[in-house]
Amino acid sequence: MAKEECKALLDALSKVTACYRHLVLTVGGTADSQNLREELKQARQKAQELAVAARNQLTAALRDKAVGREERAELERLWVLFSSCLEILEVDMRRALELGLEFPLNVPRKPLIQTGMSGGTSAVAARAMSVQNMKYEAERDIDVLDLKDLENEINQVGEMMYEMEMKVNVPQWTVEAKQDPGAELKSTISVGASSIGMIEVEEHKSFCDISKVLAGVIFTAVLLVAIILAVCVAKLS
Known part of the structure; x- marks a missing residue:
C-alpha cells in the first residue's frame, strides 16, 4: 500500500516539476507577465508540498524493518527517482531566480529572450496541477517579493536533500534497474x-x-x- 502511495506521489511530483520547467523557460520572453510569476510561485509550492509528502512516505517505508526484499528494492528505485526529481526542481528554481533577477517586471524591460514561446501558459499549469483557473491578481512588486521567497525555498530544498541522505542511505549505484x-x-x-x-x-x-x-x-x-x-x-x- 505504501509503495502505491509513493508511486502516485512521485507521478504527481514529476508532472508538476515538468510544468515548472516549462514555465521557467518563458521567463523573460513574450509570455512573461505578473500572471506567469504567480503561476511559477504556485507550481513550485505545489512541487514542494508533494516532495515533502513523498519524502515522508518513502522515509517511513524504507526504515520499516518488516518490508520484504523485493518491495524494498522497488522502494529504493522510487527513492532514486525522487532524488532526481528534487535535483531537477532545485536546478530549475535556481534558473528561475537568475532569470527573475535579470528580467524584473517593475523596471523598464530589457530585450526579451527569443524563447520561441508566446501566449499564455495557464493551460499547461492547470493541467499539471489540476487547477481550473490559474489567473491571479498579482501585486505590483510580486517579482521582487517572490524572488526573496524563492531564494529561501531553494535553500530549503537543499536542506531537504541533505536530510534525506542522512536519514536514509540509498547509494544510487547500489540500486538495480529493472x-x-x-x-x-x-x-x-x-x-x-x-x-x-x-x-x-x-x-x-x-x-x-x-x-x-x-x-x-x-x-x-x-x-x-x-x-x-x-x-x-x-x-x-
Whole structure:
C-alpha cells in the first residue's frame, strides 16, 4: 500500500516539476507577465508540498524493518527517482531566480529572450496541477517579493536533500534497474539498423539489376560490332 502511495506521489511530483520547467523557460520572453510569476510561485509550492509528502512516505517505508526484499528494492528505485526529481526542481528554481533577477517586471524591460514561446501558459499549469483557473491578481512588486521567497525555498530544498541522505542511505549505484542500461536506446538502434539493412539490401538489389542491364547492353553492342566487321570482311574478299 505504501509503495502505491509513493508511486502516485512521485507521478504527481514529476508532472508538476515538468510544468515548472516549462514555465521557467518563458521567463523573460513574450509570455512573461505578473500572471506567469504567480503561476511559477504556485507550481513550485505545489512541487514542494508533494516532495515533502513523498519524502515522508518513502522515509517511513524504507526504515520499516518488516518490508520484504523485493518491495524494498522497488522502494529504493522510487527513492532514486525522487532524488532526481528534487535535483531537477532545485536546478530549475535556481534558473528561475537568475532569470527573475535579470528580467524584473517593475523596471523598464530589457530585450526579451527569443524563447520561441508566446501566449499564455495557464493551460499547461492547470493541467499539471489540476487547477481550473490559474489567473491571479498579482501585486505590483510580486517579482521582487517572490524572488526573496524563492531564494529561501531553494535553500530549503537543499536542506531537504541533505536530510534525506542522512536519514536514509540509498547509494544510487547500489540500486538495480529493472532493465539493462540503454535498453530503450538499443531497441531503437536495432530497429534503425534493421531498417538501414533493408535499405542496403534494396539498394544492392537495385545495383545488381542495373549491372545486369548494363552487361546486356554491352554484350549486344559487341555482338553488333562483330556482325558489322564480318559483313565488311566478306565484301572486301
